[in-house]
Amino acid sequence: MGKKSTLLSRLIGAPYIVWAVIFILVPIGMVAYYAFTDVTGAFTFSNMSEIAKYTDTFLLSIWLGLLATVISLIIAYPLAYIIANSGENRQKIMMMLIMLPMWMNFLLRTYSWMTILEDNGFLTTTLNSVSEEIWGILNEALHSFGKELKPFEPIHLINTRGAVVLGMVYNFLPYMILPIYTVILKMDRSLIEAAQDLGCNKFQVFKNITVPLSLPGVVSGFTMVFVPSVSTFYISQKLGGTGTTLIGDIIETQFQTANNFHLGASLSFVLMILIFICLAVMNKFSDEDGEVII
Amino acid sequence: MKKKLLAVLFVVAILLSTLSPICFAEGKEKDYSHLKGTSINVYNWGEYISDGSEGSLDVNKAFTKKYGIKVNYTTFESNENMYNKLQSGGANYDIVIPSEYMVARLIEEDMLVELDFSNIPNYKYILPKYKNLSFDPENKYSVPYTVGMVGLIYNTTMVDDKVDSWSILWNEKYKGEILMFNNPRDAFGIAQFLLGQSVNTSNPKDWDKAIELLKEQRPLVSSYVMDEIYNKMEGGEAAFAPYYAGDYLSMADVNPDLAFVYPKEGVNYFVDAMCIPKTAENKEAAELYINFMLEEEIAVANANWICYASPHALVLESDDYELKGEPILYPAESQMPKTESFENLSYDIQNYMSQLWGELKVEGNTNIDAYIGLSVTFVLVIVFATFKFVQKKRREKYYD
Structure with missing residues (x-):
């Protein structure tokens, strides 16, 4: 009987295994193959040694990705908490509003940010005129003390790292909200009640019950924002100008214009490993905390 | 009664005989009915065909209507892009429209088929000066689609210096207001014209000098872009952008403050040509498509839409051609700038160039x-x- 059911479950599982092999294992194998071969197909480490040139780019990508992830977390956690604790109808509407921008294509959304942030765009001109006014008032006030501010410098939004991080946060924020929201929603309410019975105040309940229990959601949200942020190339190309070339740009160039699949593959390979390490560190924390709860 | 019938028959016979030459002439044009229901894959530059927007003629639709052949139309952003796609074999294309140096490379690597010019009778309309060009010396593989030159677009409200040289793109005064090509060949080309080198130099030291110059320029460049140039120049986002002459005309329509100049050091002269790759699966329909593109009405519609110079004799004379005699596209002999066309670079130089280009992209990034x-x-x-x-x-x- 037991054997039969395993055969059945194996049969049901087969398509997924085939899928995983074709679309996950084989591509990774190909990346590894290209990473360690040269044009003639001979084994080589030369691609790997060339990567040293791009150390700075790797660091910058990881830093900006991390920054975007942390900002997303700061925005998403309270939001998810509020949504999960509000009425059913309101929850539905809020969730739809969060999903709504995702119905539009990612590239289009980023492209429109480019227009919004441009020096002649609405946002920049408004910000500039407002801050110039404030600057003038401040200057006048300081003038009576015999001091003066530096002349006003217009604000630039486009082609800065800030714009890239903004693009990442904007595009990937829903991936942070959704898992946290789900986890908070599914949380066992009786634990909270028990804590309250035992004399916890609201803050203590939040700190000792809600946060530790929602950590799995935070971890998966972290993964889902961090990974695409680190490897993005479109956002940095459109919003970052010349000062923010990320590792994704370099990889894209290798495949699209430089026609150097081998270097591109080895860069991807190293990027994969680095992301893996970052996530392992992240998971380590959540595991430890998991023990703490028990 | 019989007489009447005879008379009717007679009239019919006469009518038929007068009609028959027309019928025969029709019959002379090849019969393409067997291609009905097939499809062709066309791979072209973005924004490079009259597509029916703003009341223009939809060329692909017209082709499908006339021959019943479906056109799967896709676009690429750069020659290198197209080459990679073609070489990796991810998709089959029946028609590609790359630039001259890429045509030369494809020919050299045996990736194109010879065209059967008996299927492309309209080829006779191509002006002789655009036939047998150096990238396809016997003109076996390609049919010119558009021609043009690169020049410098600038915004007159943001620039008060005299603009006649590429060197203005190295002027500190315009820091952050300069756009550059996001493709190595064109970007290097500008530096090379300024240095007085050939854009096809095979000496790595020349390329080193050119990259030095580009690295020097990098802090002044706001971004490396291609099609976004439209948006940025039309919106007054940047003071300078080197780009293709024809595109300037489209941009100046939107923003009349823009001006255009052919810098005195020299400019790149390009020819984009239609070719059929070896992997094409519907060669006959592809040749039919090329021929169709050379029909007067279609060629005029395209020339009006793309705004690039046309190599087509009938277009230049057509009264429907809105850019007839436009001095930027067709400068008089005396106004003609110094030009050089790109040629196919050797494999090593190409690699070297891409490597330098990659270095330029990360050069001087401050990562504190x-x-x-x-x-x-x-x-x-x-x-x-x-x-x-x-x-x-x-x-x-x-x-x-």
Whole structure:
């Protein structure tokens, strides 16, 4: 009987295994193959040694990705908490509003940010005129003390790292909200009640019950924002100008214009490993905390 | 009655005989009915065909209507892009429209088929000066689609210097207001014209000098772009952008403050040509498509829409051609700038160029924020981990 059911479950599982092999294992194998071969197909480490040139780019990508992830977390956690604790109808509407921008294509959304942030765009001109006014008032006030501010410098939004991080946060924020929201929603309410019975105040309940229990959601949200942020190339190309070339740009160039699949593959390979390490560190924390709860 | 019938027959016979030459002439044109229901894959530059927008003629639709052949139309952003797609074999294309140096490369690597010019009778309309060009000396593989030159577009409200040289793109005054080509060949070309080199130089030292110049320029460049140039120049986002002459005409329609000049050091002269790759699956329909593109009405519609110069004799004379005699597209002999066309570079030089281009992209990036941020994160992680560890130990002790 037991054997039969395993055969059945194996049969049901087969398509997924085939899928995983074709679309996950084989591509990774190909990346590894290209990473360690040269044009003639001979084994080589030369691609790997060339990567040293791009150390700075790797660091910058990881830093900006991390920054975007942390900002997303700061925005998403309270939001998810509020949504999960509000009425059913309101929850539905809020969730739809969060999903709504995702119905539009990612590239289009980023492209429109480019227009919004441009020096002649609405946002920049408004910000500039407002801050110039404030600057003038401040200057006048300081003038009576015999001091003066530096002349006003217009604000630039486009082609800065800030714009890239903004693009990442904007595009990937829903991936942070959704898992946290789900986890908070599914949380066992009786634990909270028990804590309250035992004399916890609201803050203590939040700190000792809600946060530790929602950590799995935070971890998966972290993964889902961090990974695409680190490897993005479109956002940095459109919003970052010349000062923010990320590792994704370099990889894209290798495949699209430089026609150097081998270097591109080895860069991807190293990027994969680095992301893996970052996530392992992240998971380590959540595991430890998991023990703490028990 | 019989007479009447005879008379009718007679009239019919006469009518038929007068009609028959027309019928025969029709019959002379090849019969393409067997291609009905098939499809062709066309791979072209973006924004490079009259597509029916703003009341223009939809060329692909017209083709499908006339011959019943479906056109799967896709676009690419650069020659290199197209080459990679073609070479990796991910998709089959029946028609590609790359630039001259890429045509030469495809010919050299045996990736194109010879065209059967008996299927492309309209080829006779191509002006002789655009036939047998150096990239396809016997003109076996390609049919010119558009021609043009690169020049410098600038915004007159933002620039008060005299603009006649590429060197203005190195002027500190315009820091952050300069756009550059985001493709190595064109970007290097500008530096090479300024240095007085050939754009096809095979000496790596020349390329070193050119990259030095580009690296020098990098801090002044706001971004490396291609099609976004439209948006940025039309919106007055940048003062300078080197780009293709024809595109300037479209941009000037939107923003009349824009002006255009052919810098005196020389400019790139390009020919984009229609070719059929070896992997094509519907060669006959592809040739039919090329021929169709050369029909007067279609060629005029395209020339009006794309705004690039046309190599087609009938277009230049057509009254429907809105850009007839436009001095930027068709400068008089005396106004003609110094030009040089790209040729196919050797494999080593190509690799070297891409390598330098990659270096340019990351050159001079200041990453102090990344160093500080990452080290702070690292320290925080360590502190947090030790804190947790100590807490755990203490708790274990407590339970013991």
